[in-house]
Amino acid sequence: MLRYVSDYHTHTYISGDSKSTLMENARAAQAAGVAELCMTEHWNLLDQQGNRLPTSYDFELVLMQWRRLRNRLAGQVELRVGIEVGNSTVDTQAVDRCLGLPQLDFVIGSLHSTSLSYGGIGIYTAAKACTSRQGAAAILEDYIRQMEELAVTDSYDVLGHIIYPLRYLPAEYQLTLKPWEDRLAALLRQVIDSGRGIELNTTQGTTVEGWQWLLKLYRDLGGQIITLGSDAHQARYIGAGFPQALALLEACGFRWVCTYRRRTPCFHAL
């Protein structure tokens, strides 16, 4: 049976840190055998310096692109409207009001910034400035605490790139999130009990292996809802690392991968 492959974490120029157009991403999806593409542009509530950003999001540009291409690409690539909200806990109520948009298919809840009590600076910035193992542990502790806060909200369908800080912290420390396993298990139970899920984010094909123990933990807890995303910021990374990621999901005991339609998961056999 032919596998239904979907990329549920992709960016275009609308995100600000990408130059891709939706058409380029869609064509790259076709070339990579990706049947369904979800646009998940950035909506961050904090910038890298810890300044607050707007607590509302104007979906007009996203919807315009989507309307323009969805019919044109019918039968070639299925296009869905998503959003990646960064640090929604800064103002959960304001975020939730924007997430009521009827056309919205999917919401990734991510943490790109440290907590306000930590200064709210970008995790990327904090991690790159990190010069000690202790400092790294403090960033991760802050991150887990924020993830616990995010997990109990309604402001997401899947938790985004849970292993995110590990992308940027000094590699020589060989850090993992295992010291926080008990707390991760508790928050993942919360995710599962609320009918939500997590994503396997390949970081443009570079971080598939780093997911193994977390995926097993989630699966062992009964987690079934999982989406797959490349986090592509350039069209050439659409679907990057997916053969390895799909094999890993199977090896970890998953039987489905999910897409979303109007905030409701659809299950596709692996």
Ligand SMILES: [Zn+2]
């Ligand atoms: Zn992200």
Ligand SMILES: [Zn+2]
């Ligand atoms: Zn992203």
